Amino acid sequence: MTGDAEPASDERTPGRRRLARTVLTGAAALGAGLVSGPGPAPTATGSAGAASSDATRRRPAGPDTALRELAEGNRRWRTLHERHPDETSTVRRALLGGQHPFAVVLGCVDSRVPPELVFDQGLGDLLTVRSAGEVLDEAVLGSIAYGVLELDIPLVVVLGHQSCGAVSAAVHADLTGTELPAHMQYLVDRIRPAIDPKLRGDARVDAAITANVLLVRALLAAEPELAARIAAGRLAVVGARYELGTQWVHRIG
Template structure:
């Protein structure tokens, strides 16, 4: 498990001062893994014995598998609500060891911890309308990868995204949206699929926006070396409000 220090044998592109800052920011994360990764079969219960701190996923594939299993429980109304109890909250005081970063939309209908049936300390989440990237969002993701050693970033869009709809409408009419909402529309505009209309256009643009953000993160110079050597993966997915299923995008 990663405690915030560069992994053994990996090229060091950070200055000594930067490494010191990252270690200080992580704080208690030297006791990574205070919480497990899979809840028990009963709601708000202690993890199963196999769900020990040492079982925190170390690979992108294993992390994605946990998200897949959690969404299956969510959509079938068989949630376990792992790591919500007092013991989990107490363990979290010592540090954190999330196994995935979820970059989702601000939409109140798509809370990542519920959609993936996870609890305290499991996910590092960043949210912006239509997953639009800015310096703060990118820096937050870099922190999770570089300081906490998280092996997976999931860009999670969703059905009927209001920000996508607004960007499409502004693009169609030439309207300038109020305040910084215009910034969102401008960031989404490259993903707009003008070959379709109505719900089909919203869906196609949503998927294209997910892929655009995924590509932007994959090209990030702080993240790309870890992607190249297999320590990190950036994936894209869409949440369907109707079925509550998360669909991975290739």
């Protein structure tokens, strides 16, 4: 991916905790950023253009092309040139025969960060798995494994986001020693390793958002079945972050 400058943002991303010892290098070879910075806006595509291209749209066949497709989709989203692909009646009928998504996106449950919109994708394009704070459990792991091992998806993106409520709650609970009710304490326990006690205030939360993505990405990349595909060049597991202020997705690991 290109190394263009980051779009102007309402908040600066602070320094990140070092998790290099746990992060495998397979996905790192794909480049420094998930998406490029600002550039010429794509030409808007009307409904007729979208319909005519849906039937012949080629699926990305590998990690590199899958990343590029997500990059272009996010560029369209943040420049208000969405195409809303793969929503036509032709595609809906074709999907009756099966699905061939090209990327797994593990994202937060936050209603402001729906992957299909953020990446301007449509029916059958993404296998989305969502949990508060991108927290892993057996159901999440099994869902991701299904996408990779059964559907042969070449890319997994762990997508965190600015102002994540789950991470913020975990930081607050860790700071005050508060026990959250019901099953929410599970989220705190899983996010806690990403919290840097040396930081204070908003900086602690913001850094924890990024560190949590890197931690989850490292845990996924270390799963034996996924690691084997990474080593063979058949899979990339990358971390990314969505900035609410600019709608920009950028790679962080």
